Amino acid sequence: MPRRVAIVGVGLTRCSSWRKDVAYPELVYEATSAALQDAGITPNDVNAVVYGCMDPFDGVNAPEKWNVDACAAAGMLGKPYLKISTGGTTGGSTALAGYYHVASGLHDVVLAVASQRVGETLEAQLVLNTAVDPVYERGFGVGAIAIAAIQACSHMHAYDTTEEDLALISVRNHENALNNPYAHLRIKFSVEDALSSPMLSWPLRLSDCCPSSDGACAIILASEEKARKLARQPAWITGAGQITDNYFAGDRAWYEDWDSLAMLARRVYRLAKIDDPMRELDVAELYNPFTIQEILEYEALGFCEPGKGAEMVRQGVTAMDGQLPVCPSGGVLSTNPIGASGLIRVAEAALQVMGKADQRQVPNVKTALAHAWGATIGFHTLMILDREAP
Amino acid sequence: MTSQQEEPLTIDGRWDIPYRHTAGQAATRFFRELKENKRIMGARCPSCRRVLVPPRSFCERCFVPTEEWVEVEDKGALISFTIVYAQFTSLPPPPYCIGLIKLDGADTGLMHYVGGVDLQDLEAAKKALSVGMRLQAVWRAEREGKISDIEYFRPA
Amino acid sequence: MCREGRVSSRVCIVGVGQTHHRGPGGSLAYYEIAFQAARAALEDAGLTRGDIDTVLASGWDVLDGRTISDMYIVPAAGGYLKDSAKVADDGILAFAYAYMRIASGAFDTALVMGHGHVEGPTELVSNVAMDPFFYRPLGMSATAALALQASSYAARYGVSEGLAAAVVEKNRRQGVNNPYAHLRSAITRDEVLASKMVASPLRELDCRPESVGAVALVLSSEDRAKRIASRWATVEGIGWATSSYYIGATDLWRLGALANAAQQAYGMAGIDDPLAELDVAEVHDMTSYHELMAYEGMGWAQEGSGGRLLEEGATSMEGRLPVNPSGGALSTNIGAGTGLARVAEAALQVTGRADGRQVEARTALAHGMSGLAGSIGQTHGVVILRGR
Numbered sequence: 001m002p003r004r005v006a007i008v009g010v011g012l013t014r015c016s017s018w019r020k021d022v023a024y025p026e027l028v029y030e031a032t033s034a035a036l037q038d039a040g041i042t043p044n045d046v047n048a049v050v051y052g053c054m055d056p057f058d059g060v061n062a063p064e065k066w067n068v069d070a071c072a073a074a075g076m077l078g079k080p081y082l083k084i085s086t087g088g089t090t091g092g093s094t095a096l097a098g099y100y101h102v103a104s105g106l107h108d109v110v111l112a113v114a115s116q117r118v119g120e121t122l123e124a125q126l127v128l129n130t131a132v133d134p135v136y137e138r139g140f141g142v143g144a145i146a147i148a149a150i151q152a153c154s155h156m157h158a159y160d161t162t163e164e165d166l167a168l169i170s171v172r173n174h175e176n177a178l179n180n181p182y183a184h185l186r187i188k189f190s191v192e193d194a195l196s197s198p199m200l201s202w203p204l205r206l207s208d209c210c211p212s213s214d215g216a217c218a219i220i221l222a223s224e225e226k227a228r229k230l231a232r233q234p235a236w237i238t239g240a241g242q243i244t245d246n247y248f249a250g251d252r253a254w255y256e257d258w259d260s261l262a263m264l265a266r267r268v269y270r271l272a273k274i275d276d277p278m279r280e281l282d283v284a285e286l287y288n289p290f291t292i293q294e295i296l297e298y299e300a301l302g303f304c305e306p307g308k309g310a311e312m313v314r315q316g317v318t319a320m321d322g323q324l325p326v327c328p329s330g331g332v333l334s335t336n337p338i339g340a341s342g343l344i345r346v347a348e349a350a351l352q353v354m355g356k357a358d359q360r361q362v363p364n365v366k367t368a369l370a371h372a373w374g375a376t377i378g379f380h381t382l383m384i385l386d387r388e389a390p
Numbered sequence: 391m392t393s394q395q396e397e398p399l400t401i402d403g404r405w406d407i408p409y410r411h412t413a414g415q416a417a418t419r420f421f422r423e424l425k426e427n428k429r430i431m432g433a434r435c436p437s438c439r440r441v442l443v444p445p446r447s448f449c450e451r452c453f454v455p456t457e458e459w460v461e462v463e464d465k466g467a468l469i470s471f472t473i474v475y476a477q478f479t480s481l482p483p484p485p486y487c488i489g490l491i492k493l494d495g496a497d498t499g500l501m502h503y504v505g506g507v508d509l510q511d512l513e514a515a516k517k518a519l520s521v522g523m524r525l526q527a528v529w530r531a532e533r534e535g536k537i538s539d540i541e542y543f544r545p546a
Numbered sequence: 547m548c549r550e551g552r553v554s555s556r557v558c559i560v561g562v563g564q565t566h567h568r569g570p571g572g573s574l575a576y577y578e579i580a581f582q583a584a585r586a587a588l589e590d591a592g593l594t595r596g597d598i599d600t601v602l603a604s605g606w607d608v609l610d611g612r613t614i615s616d617m618y619i620v621p622a623a624g625g626y627l628k629d630s631a632k633v634a635d636d637g638i639l640a641f642a643y644a645y646m647r648i649a650s651g652a653f654d655t656a657l658v659m660g661h662g663h664v665e666g667p668t669e670l671v672s673n674v675a676m677d678p679f680f681y682r683p684l685g686m687s688a689t690a691a692l693a694l695q696a697s698s699y700a701a702r703y704g705v706s707e708g709l710a711a712a713v714v715e716k717n718r719r720q721g722v723n724n725p726y727a728h729l730r731s732a733i734t735r736d737e738v739l740a741s742k743m744v745a746s747p748l749r750e751l752d753c754r755p756e757s758v759g760a761v762a763l764v765l766s767s768e769d770r771a772k773r774i775a776s777r778w779a780t781v782e783g784i785g786w787a788t789s790s791y792y793i794g795a796t797d798l799w800r801l802g803a804l805a806n807a808a809q810q811a812y813g814m815a816g817i818d819d820p821l822a823e824l825d826v827a828e829v830h831d832m833t834s835y836h837e838l839m840a841y842e843g844m845g846w847a848q849e850g851s852g853g854r855l856l857e858e859g860a861t862s863m864e865g866r867l868p869v870n871p872s873g874g875a876l877s878t879n880i881g882a883g884t885g886l887a888r889v890a891e892a893a894l895q896v897t898g899r900a901d902g903r904q905v906e907a908r909t910a911l912a913h914g915m916s917g918l919a920g921s922i923g924q925t926h927g928v929v930i931l932r933g934r
Contacts, residue, residue: 001554001651002554002650002651002652003554003650020398020400021398023679024677054607054613054614055606055607055608055613055634056405056607056608056613059403059405059674059678060674060675060676060677060678061606061608061671061672061674061675062606062634062635062675065675065788065791065916065924065925066677066791067791068788068789068790068791068924069790069791074788075788075789075790075791075924076790078787078789078802078803078805078806079787079788079806080642080785080786080787080807080810081786081787081788081925082633082635082639082642082643082786083633083634083635083639084631084632084633084634085607085614085616085632085633085634086614086616086631086632087613087614087616087617093631093632096631097631097643100643100646100647100650100652101646103646103650103651103652104553104554104645104646104647104649104650105553105554105649105650106553106646106649120403145474145476146472146474146488149472149474150470150471150472150488150490151470152472153470153471153472153521154469154470154521157470157520157521198475198476199475199512200474200475200476201472201473201474201475201476202472202473202474202475202512202515202516203472204472241629242629242630242631243627243628243629243630244601244616244617244620244621244625244626244627244628244629244630245626245627246450246621246626247617247618247621248444248446248498249490249499249501250443250444250469250490250491250498250499250500250501251498251499252499253469253490253492253498253499255469255470255490260627263627267629374614375614375616375617376617378617379617401678401679403678403682405608405674407608407611407666407667407670407671407674408666408667409611409665409666410665410666411575411611411665412572412573412574412575412576412663412665413575414573414574414575414577414578415573415574415578417575418573447578447581448578448581448622450621450622450626451626451627453584453585453588453594453595453624453626455581
């Protein structure tokens with residue numbers, strides 16, 4: 001079995017629509033130096049680095065080559081350095097890669113970094129359109145919003161999900177972000193405000209959609225021996241995995257059911273020995289760039305029966321004072337530096353377990369879940385973190 | 391590092407990279423059939439027997455090449471859709487409706503425009519379109535061997 | 547640094563598959579080519595898609611002309627609904643990640659895919675890898691960067707263009723024996739020197755061609771290999787590193803990251819005298835000069851003396867340490883799949899299956915470098931294999 005791995009440090013940057021105060025390596029340095037400081041280590045203590053971002057958004061191909069020395073001086077110190085790129089799951093994938101770096105036995109202390117400067121892409125949907133198969137599907141102007149809208153159309157058709165439910169998700173996430181100094185959008189508004197925001201791609205409105213953000217995130221992963229020395233309360237990785245579904249958007253007729261996520265959840269819960277997620281999880285950082293996806297995620301992750309996700313929202317089960325708070329950080333709805341967002345979910349979950357989530361801390365967190373999705377909604381990553389080692 | 395008073399320097403960038411994408415064997419035939427024979431072809435996997443539309447040269451589940459070509463109908467059911475009202479740089483001017491359509495005889499959905507419906511008025515559009523409704527392809531008179539040889543699918 | 551002996555499981559290559567590399571054009575989409583390589587690798591390993599636990603893809607979206615290109619590659623590599631990821635770099639780095647996945651014990655088998663297609667202008671694509679402020683406006687591109695490095699190396703150590711041309715002559719001669727290579731015609735030193743100057747000192751024939759093809763490897767734990775295979779190549783050592791970005795801040799005339807990567811790999815494999823202990827090597831010869839620099843980065847020759855090894859014939863087929871029996875990248879360059887192809891060739895060597903280009907070999911070294919992205923091939927990976 002893989003050896004035990006824990007997260008022992010986290011670094012975040014302030015996210016905004018455009019961090020024009022910094023050049024790319026400086027933005028990354030902000031996250032990595034914070035993570036090193038949080039773990040109480042120096043660059044020399046880092047054995048390897050793994051870096052994630054989606055390439056086209058930053059206007060520089062392979063920015064990790066440019067940023068190498070902002071990552072614990074990886075270039076100057078000649079450390080193993082690997083780049084991960086898997087669409088929206090990139091940040092989650094990067095955390096997973098960091099996990100395998102340590103679990104393999106090859107490295108004891110690993111820095112995992114993810115960044116994105118969506119602010120430097122003047123039109124993000126155009127870039128996302130290039131993800132769609134150019135031979136058959138790209139010509140239709142499909143970007144991420146359209147696919148999420150199709151998910152919403154199906155779910156609303158199959159179940160009693162309403163636009164009000166979506167608006168409530170938006171309101172809650174943005175309110176949570178007020179407690180998060182690193183979040184991009186930190187605004188308070190009402191369901192009525194949300195419902196009067198412009199319709200972008202029916203049934204999704206502006207309020208249902210995430211912003212485009214600049215930001216970076218870094219975490220430090222360590223072997224058991226190192227983790228126990230470095231952190232008072234490490235966040236132990238008890239389950240981790242990712243899945244790749246097919247890319248043709250038309251291959252899944254059942255958009256109301258996020259089956260690839262359900263499949264992954266079964267695998268990862270088994271690894272983490274979780275039978276009843278609602279009872280055993282204390283907080284969940286879900287990847288919710290579009291409100292409808294939060295509902296689909298509740299259902300796929302087994303928080304409730306299929307079709308009952310909206311009910312959970314109405315009853316406040318996933319609000320900050322509910323049974324299973326979702327996205328205390330404000331989620332991707334509030335902050336979306338795409339390639340980094342998946343790692344931010346892991347970082348936020350780790351902070352919750354480590355008891356270091358300041359104003360957004362959920363009381364008594366033992367077990368946290370971090371999720372990300374990507375591609376034409378066919379990629380997912382999942383990680384379960386716990387106060388106790390597996 | 392930079393002082394508060396200095397306005398940060400920015401420069402403009404643009405990637406203008408020309409590509410020529412190889413469509414592959416399956417797509418080449420699909421588009422030829424659209425153009426020359428005004429018909430929609432799918433590829434059947436010899437193992438799971440699914441008819442894949444658009445066709446592809448291998449089935450990713452069974453991991454075998456697909457060799458059997460099957461004609462599917464140019465009509466089918468609307469699986470799901472969205473109506474885009476926002477203008478994104480270099481993407482089509484709104485409003486337009488993107489739908490996933492399960493053509494009769496196919497096991498996978500085809501992405502295409504849904505038209506022949508007034509999309510300007512959202513409430514009217516929502517009445518005119520529904521999941522499961524029947525649609526019929528509207529073909530262009532002059533076909534070029536592209537997905538746009540079908541102009542859109544209209545309510546049948 | 548790597549920790550020898552701490553891995554849960556040793557990792558073996560139990561299957562190799564590649565397509566016949568060709569020039570640009572052709573009727574297959576890049577993922578269809580990848581599918582062929584994956585099928586061939588599975589067949590070679592005697593396995594089915596169902597036996598594979600995890601799939602690792604490689605390459606750059608910008609080369610493929612679409613973001614999230616792994617959406618296409620992973621299913622083509624057999625990864626549908628599997629736990630898969632993509633390393634955005636040369637395939638040798640995806641190999642490193644696959645290695646770690648199996649070494650951890652979390653997975654028992656893996657398929658690694660490297661592919662190369664030419665659907666866009668590679669030099670322009672490499673230009674957008676440069677930062678927009680200092681290098682891109684100067685028209686810096688991969689070949690220009692490699693040329694700067696070659697120029698620096700040649701000037702510092704007095705390496706003649708004739709010597710560089712001899713590398714090309716050797717590799718192109720050897721490429722004739724490789725049924726999978728794109729270019730299978732020998733050329734002379736004079737022909738190299740008569741070819742057009744591209745970016746001094748690099749002439750056209752000093753540079754790798756643009757080839758289309760794919761290569762896939764099936765990996766497994768050692769326990770599994772023993773149960774399913776009759777012959778396999780075990781990973782004895784592995785290392786990878788990336789050097790600093792700013793061209794003016796590094797010693798251009800040496801491949802520093804390669805030296806780091808090689809040290810990691812030698813350390814794990816317990817190799818003290820690589821020239822003596824290695825039987826064959828597949829090196830990523832992005833240019834003729836880079837092969838000579840690689841000899842030095844690997845510690846086979848003192849800095850500046852790589853050329854001497856070549857002149858002595860030490861790295862030809864009959865020499866002490868044959869380098870690039872496959873013909874190297876100078877004979878066949880499938881983009882980001884080229885480093886992985888070096889690993890494939892090394893695996894074929896130590897399992898006695900390198901038809902037509904076989905060297906008597908028990909221990910092989912494979913080297914891959916990141917040619918497209920970064921300022922000057924910043925990233926290098928080294929894998930040491932032993933045959934069973």
